[in-house]
Structure formats: structure tokens, C-alpha cells
Amino acid sequence: MTDIAARHRDALGATRRVVAGVGRDQWSEPTPCAEWNVGELLNHIVAGNWWAAELGRGATIEQVGSKLDGDQLGDDALGSYDRSAEAAAAAFEAPGALDAPCAVSYGPVPGSVYAGHRFIDVLIHGWDLAAATGQDRTLDPTLVEACWEVVQPQAELLQGSGAFAHEVSISPDSDPQTRLLAVLGRHG
Secondary structure (H helix, E strand, O other), X not given: OOOHHHHXXXXXXXXXXXXXXXXXXXXXXXXXXXXXXXXXXXHHHHHHHHXXXXXXXXXXXXXXXXXXXXOOOOOOHHHHHHHHHHHHHHHHHOOOOOOOEEEOOOOOEEHHXXXXXXXXXXXXXXXXXXXXXXXXXXXXXXXXXXHHHHHHHHHHHHHHOOOOOOOOOOOOOOOHHHHHHHHOOXXX
């Protein structure tokens, strides 16, 4: 992928539109992620953005410690999302960040690899939130294509990581979004 930092920022923007449509009264609703309700998933996304900001700037897991545990949303979920998204995007857009090692739990890996994984996480969890809250689940076709470029060569690794459900069987003539979601364990 030529510019994973730009695709990551685009995914953050796409997910922001969904986050803006989540009502506080929907936080207890289930999501396609069986272990999280809407509020917990939203908190996971925001915390993940803050983790990306920290690790993308060179911090280690030990240095971050427990400061990102617990509630990351406060009374302003959209504002919390916006601040975390900007910090995450800026970390990957910094000069040299995509080549620098990131000390993630499965690493260290180059920043470009971690940015790719964050891109997947943000885009797909945006879809999860849309599905859970009755919003439009259509993903931008350009982002679907870019995400497929990241997912396809490492699909087995991603499925084996436990971060995604098992692949869902689909028709061979399924559209690209359905194919992407199915590989990541979602019924599109």
C-alpha cells in the first residue's frame, strides 16, 4: 500500500461519521463483537487510537502502562473520539513514523505494519458500530479495496490472532465489502 497513513486517516473519518450517529441510549446494545456492547466497543476504538498515538510515537507498552485502561469516553464520546483519532493519525503521519519500529504486543513491527492493523481495526469496528446502531453499513469502496490489500496477504495470521471471528462462508460472486467482512468473521 502506497500511503497507509492516509488510508488510516480516511478510515478514522469514515468511522467518525458513525460515532457521531451513536446515541447514548444505544450504548448497552449488542454489537457484532460478542464481547462488547456499543459503549464498550466505542471505548475500545478510542483507547486503541490513544494506544496508536503512543506506540506510533515510539513509546513501549510498559511506558504506557495502565493509563489507557478504563473509561476513555467521559461525557463527550464524539469529542473523545475526535481527539484520539487526530492523535493516532498524526503519529503515523510524522516523518519517519512508518519506518520506525513500534513496540506492539506482537512486535516490534515497522510503523507501516501497525498503521495497517489500526486501519483494519478502525474501519471494521466502524462497520460494527453502524450495524449495532442501525446506521448505514456501506463502507467506502476505496477503503474496502485498500483494506483488502492489507488483509488478504495476512488473513490467516489475523484470523489466528483471536482478534477476529472465524471466516464466514459467502458466495463466490460476493461483492468486495461482503468478501472483506466475511474474511474478518462478519456477516455483511
